[in-house]
Amino acid sequence: MTEALRFDDVTFRYPDVAVPALDGVDVAVPEGSFALAVGPTGSGKSTLLRAANGLVPQFTGGTFRGRVSVAGRDTLAHPPRRLADAVAYVPQDPGATFVLDRVEDELAYGMENLGVDPAHMRRRVEETLDLLDLEPLRARSVRTLSGGERQRVAIAAALAAGPRILVLDEPTSQLDPQGAEDVLAALQRLVHDHGMTVLLAEHRLDRVAGWVDLAIGFDRGRVRHGAPAEMIRTIGTGPPVAQLGARIGWDPVPLTVRDARTLAGSIDLSPPPTPLPDGRGDVVAGVDGIVAGYGTHDALRDVHLEIHEGEIVVLMGRNGAGKSTLLRVLAGVHRPSRGSVVVGGSTPRPGVDAALCPQEADDLLFHETVEGEVRATLVARGETGDAGRWLDALGIAGLAARHPRDLSAGERLLVAVACVAATDAPLLLLDEPTRGLDPPSKDRLVAFLRAVARDGKAVVLATHDVELAAAAATRIVMLAGGEPIADGDPATVLGDSRVFAPQMTRVFGPGWLTVAQVAEAIA
């Protein structure tokens, strides 16, 4: 089989950084394979992806040794634009890649550069619009799209150019479970039916592990590759079914719910664990009959909700269901057009009664050190306080003296959470705190949120990540079209859903949410 992409003994250091980002990497990605880059946050995945079309080192500088060839061409001998017909790349922040304004023009941009004949171009744009279900958005300005829509447009724009190899960095981070499934199915179809090669980095292995046929495992710049099951076992992480398999000694470890069901056939786990007592205290926040929106569009319609001390409420629902708007209403920065919102007995004062960690963690970070960053929050509320306490609580005390810009996306997110939590507000809100977050960091985040709730505060978090919801929530509120359609304990709400059920529920039935629960029951 010919190789679409090949790394020969590649070592790369970013300028002014002593530790190599890639260290003696040897990888071959055969043509027509669906490959996954997997590893902890900051371990070099994004660097490898950017090296696939020569952006590393041509746009970054630094010292580069070894050879990368893509479709037989050396990436040092050709500038990235000369490789554009062979390889397309979608970075982590999809909005930042848009060059033109209209969705349709954006899709055609790559083809225009390649000089594709206009009739052919038109046909390909139409096909791509259909493939990613973008037809309703074709005439929209890309600046008005939601995060999930941007992500699909960025993928479509890369695909439309007709590359042989598609490289994607966390392509489903802002998509709801169904949207993610649709995008991955579309990629799978291109791989299977058209022989395209796909290489993607993803932390949410529950979404992708079943689709891929090659895994590249990262550990601090070093890389090994092989069959997904084997790689996932060696790097010690994986989707929940694989984690369970590793814990109770299934061999080979299952990667999909289907495999796990076969293996679990003989295990009878009934009855399911009784849900934890929710530990509710007094009401911290309440919204009563609120209607809120933008212009003539109502993002929330007649929502009633009470949030209590000690709760971790997870808001779920498809892209555009009104999750972010509800958070902004609770935070006191979006005034509802009807109804009332009360936090701690009054209209919420932003940053005092309610604090919110935004989707873009980088909007917060301005200090030279991580510690200074947290201290800035403390100083703002007139405290000298101990910044270290917050870093400790999130397990990032080791980063205290580092510059936030030098951290990986996942680490920066944890720093942002620390900054926001340091307000000590009784209501802590988080919007989609998952981009770049690897499983260990996610565990830290969950443990931290639990501690915050035990402290008598309330947490509300919006996410598409069902495994995070299953692990963290004491209560789940499902939104659709701006209205709550389900509200209850996670076992009931998630157990009842085809789209939002976590893997343990899919394998062992309603009530089973996390690997730890199941492993304990089996042991």
Added chain:
Amino acid sequence: MRSPRIHPGAWIAWAACAGTVAFVTTDPVYLVLLWAVSWFVYANHRSEADTARSFRIFLIGAVVAVLLRTALVFFGTISLANTAFSFLEGLRLGTILVIFGTFNAVTDPFGLVRMAPRHFHEPALAAALALSIAPRTVESVGRVREAQRLRGLTVRGPRTLPALAVPVLERGMDEAHTLAESMDARGHGRGRRSRYRPQPWTVASTATVVAAAGAALVFASASSAGWAILHPQTAPPVWPEADPMLIAAIALLALPGLIGGRNP
């Protein structure tokens, strides 16, 4: 969505002609009419919500220009004649700004890039990207200010400025860098280009150009042949005249507001 019926090239002609008219006169009657015509055209062709905001910024800019230009009189001899003169000069400047605001709101700078001749593609794209920096920065400032407020940091005064400026600038730099990378990775500058769905030239486009050119010609001839007063006397100020021929010429500039129009 943006009106598809008037070609960006026709809008360039319209803006150039309207600008010429504003440039050759200081008669407040004509200038105020030009504000009205610009607003009329804008109201019938404006596209999305964000362009409404940028039109408002131009409008505010125009009013500020009028006030500042008038205020310049305080640096010299303050008299009714000087004030009137300064006011009319300011009004002319403001009119040109309003016309540009309308042009900006009814066309998409990236649409203009796409119709630029091949040799001008690169500078046109650079210009369009440069133009898009201002609205993006405004958006970014709003977002960062809100994010900081939600962690209890109110950005007010120079000591708290870094909390706003650093994330905005760093994001701006990052975005610029990612965009440059992305453009290169998507084949920008390979030298061979084709064009996707060029916008057709329509009858409405021709009518817009002809009407606008007519207006500009009438004013140009009045200016060079002197058959009407374009600069009313300010020492002492007199009630400005309004020539029906010139008013008719300005009405021609309103034509695109009547045709093409907003999509249903």
